Amino acid sequence: MFKHLFKLIWNKKKQNSLLIVEILLSFMVLFAVFAFGINSYRNYVKPIGINYEHVWVINYNNSLKTQNSDSLTLFYEGLLRNIKAMPQVIDAGYSSSNVPFSTSHTNNTISANGKEVPSVNQFSGDINYINVLGAKMQAGRWYNKEDFASKQNITVINNALKEKIFGNTDAVGKYLNYGDDKTHSKTKIIGVLNDIKFNGDYQRAEVSMYNRLDTGAYHWLTSILVKVDPKADAAFESRLYKLMANALKNSNIELEHLPNKLVAYNKFTLVPLIVMSIVAAFLIINVALGIFGVLWYNINKRRGEIGLRRAIGASGNSVSSQLVAEALIVATFSLIIGAFFAVQFPLLNVFDLPASVYLLALALAILFIYILVLICSLYPGKQAAAIYPAVALHEE
Template structure:
């Protein structure tokens, strides 16, 4: 039976080649769409790693400038006490500009035993950062006042770096080199990786450094954890307090909940665009396949009538058309799968092989389901042809 079907397909190879090309191109686009969807869903399942609901971000610039280290420390300590004294404030932390849900980044390279690790995000934060963000410390500890004068610079890494460099082994106490391998940094703790770029983005590699007097000169962010239900009146009072204290600074207060919503919309734009393109292609494949099958039925009425006259049932005729369509889809998917499988083999875009394999299986299933559904109605129309009528027309 299949030998006969292949012969029928080969006899109309020019017409079938165009349909197969359309299926192939649609499969590749759907593969890209499903890859993005699976990637986003895989990231979405992972925990956020911190609590953002009641955290505000204070941005300031042109802050207090002085050459005196003591004056600088005193200036920011008074500012901390003024904010902390407000009953609506639970905790606060001075940190670098690459705060959660922003596009600001500070990336570099580290190495462990000459094993490099690229695209590491460097964060600078003070002792109260984990309490402000409700971060989970998995191993070791966070920074404290004893880390001011140490031989090797103390750092805290996230669980992604720990897994990449140390696997299941202990990370605390290990020495990591900076980008030029001239400075050694000692790991004192491991924290849960947090999704700094929103729900659908990967956590990435994160390395935390302790604030010092030098960093206070350029940092311009304060993370403030407030009580639930903090009012707009309190926000206005907080703004006036900051503006009066930092008279030459431009102060801005933002809520992490709003910033999370904005960055999630920004992340979903490529997926929406690809989904629209994939949807149009799927519609084109469906219409093309439906039209080709309908045309084939009208052109092959004599053949179908002869098959019915020699004893073929309506179900057999319908199945033949469906099988032909599924064989065409299979040939297209074999070629498409060859190209798709190169992505996990070559580690394109540095995604896990499981994401590509899941996307490929979803795209294959979608194409098969689309072809099957589009073949049902024309197949039923072919099965309804009466032998006498078809042969009489011939």
Template sequence: MLVHLFKLIWNKKRQNFLLMLEMFVSFIVLFVVFTLSVFYYNNYRKQQGFEYEDVWAVNYGLPPGITSKDSINMLVESLRNMISSMPQVEQLSFTGNNIPYSANIFNTSIDYKGKGVISDIYTADTRYAEVLNLTMLSGNWGFKKGERKQRSAVVVNTTLKEVLFGQEEAIGKRVKVDNEELEVTGVVNDFKSKGDYQEPGNGLFRIPDSIDHQAQSMILLKISPDADAAFEAKLYKAVSNFSKNTSVEIEHLSKKREAKNRLTLIPMLILFTVASFLIINVALGLFGVLWYTINRRKPEIGLRRAVGASGTDISGQISGEALVLTTISVLAGCFFAVQFPLLNVFDLPSNVYFAAILLSVTFIYLLVIICSVYPARQAASIYPALALHEE
């Protein structure tokens, strides 16, 4: 029976070519949509890794005309003491402008024993982990008091630790960043700083021996829940008086997270819209082709009923032809989709691609089955006398 159905489809390949092409294109679009959906869903399920609620980011500038590093350090320390004295401020940290959920990205190559990987680089002082409530898995955030500091300290996240050192102990290892030798003093948990739907990726945190405030233009503040707009205005005024003629901006990480997530989901919404139009087009096309085929083949169906074919046989043939059409299109689509995990396109895990292929195949077949049920039932209701009468 199956061979007979393939012969029928092959003999009508010209009539069915456009429908098979639509199914093929729809499969590819569905594969892309499901790939992104599975990837985003897997990332969304992962732990956030840090606390963003009640964390504010203050973008400030140094007063103009001051170039001495000692003078800058004294001024910034006075700013730290002033902000820390506010009762609503629980903790603060000076850091670079690539804070969580920011559009700013700084990455470079990390070298260890000739092995180089690209990693995000963060510059932060020793209070950074306390503000975001990061979990130290081993070691410390910087050197302990009294330790000899021959080089700058860095902390790596779990992902970068596994890439560089595997199962080896990371503490005490020396890595090179832009030809500068740095010593790993701690390993911190992964955290999703680029949004809920993005994977953490490699992360390295530089903790300078002496704070370079010229490279740290942001302040992260852990604020008490009772902080209100009045406190925000007070904070803004205090920082503005310090920065003089430079601009000051205060942002809430919770709002930045929402904006980052919306930005990530926009491409998904566009793809879903395109896929929906294609699926509707395929469904209508398939339904119309089956309906037209049944009306055109009434004499053939009536003859089959006259020689003993049951309604179930007729219904099975119509549905079978639709499934054979789908199988040809899906096999062609799977051939191209399988190339993505084999060639490691976009550097996504292979299980994401295979899950997307499975979901795409399942969706296409379910769509075809649903669209073929009613036409197949109509074909099964054709009786020999009706077919001969119309003939």
């Protein structure tokens, strides 16, 4: 029977070609949507790595006229003490501008253990950095006051970078290099920090390293992370703003809340998924209409054939099953071509996603297309089964 159906479809390949292309395009878009959605969900269920709920960010620019490092150190250390002295401040610390959930990124190439890792995220913070964010050390330690006076090159890496370079072995006490930068060669790893999803809930925790801030950093620092009491309100925010405005005359002061930044970043991340979903919905509607149209056309063109089959004893169910099977075989042609292209993604490691994401997306896309084709072909098949042999042969 299947051999006969294949012959029927092949003989009408010109009529079915447009439908095959539509199903193929829908399958590829669905594959992309499912892959994006599965990967986003896998990232979403993983912990974000920090306690951001009551963390604020103070953004400012250095409006001080003096460029003397000692004077800047005294001023900014005094400013941080004044912020910490406020009754509703739990902790505070200086940070590089690429705070969590911001669009600012700093990357570098790292080499160690005979491996080179490009695009490693670079963060900088003081001794209060992980306490403000609520991050946890998995091995080794964070920076202390003695480290900021030391001339030795030291760093803290996250667990993702540690596994990429050193695997399951211990990374504390080992060394890495900043690409071709000889001034940062032989940088010692003193600790491994837990993975933090700086790019929001739906992005994975990328390979990262955290550098210490020395006294020279006050020339370019523009961010302070502040962990506040849950009861901190708008009135306290106003007092904090006035403290910064009075300390830094003619400076642009901006207060941001990390929870609000996370919501905004998540919306930005989901835009591609929403766009692809709209395109997929449009293509699915076209495919559904195409299947209805093709089968309806076939029924009207083949009324004589259907009537003859019914007259010689074919049941209505067999006629209906034939039309449904033809639609499923047409879909199979499209899926074979689409699956060929889809399997290239895990083989070539496109977009650096796990192979399981692509394989699951492939299975879901195939299942969705078959269900769609089955649903869209059932009603035309039922209409074909309801054709009376005498009426069809009389019309013929």
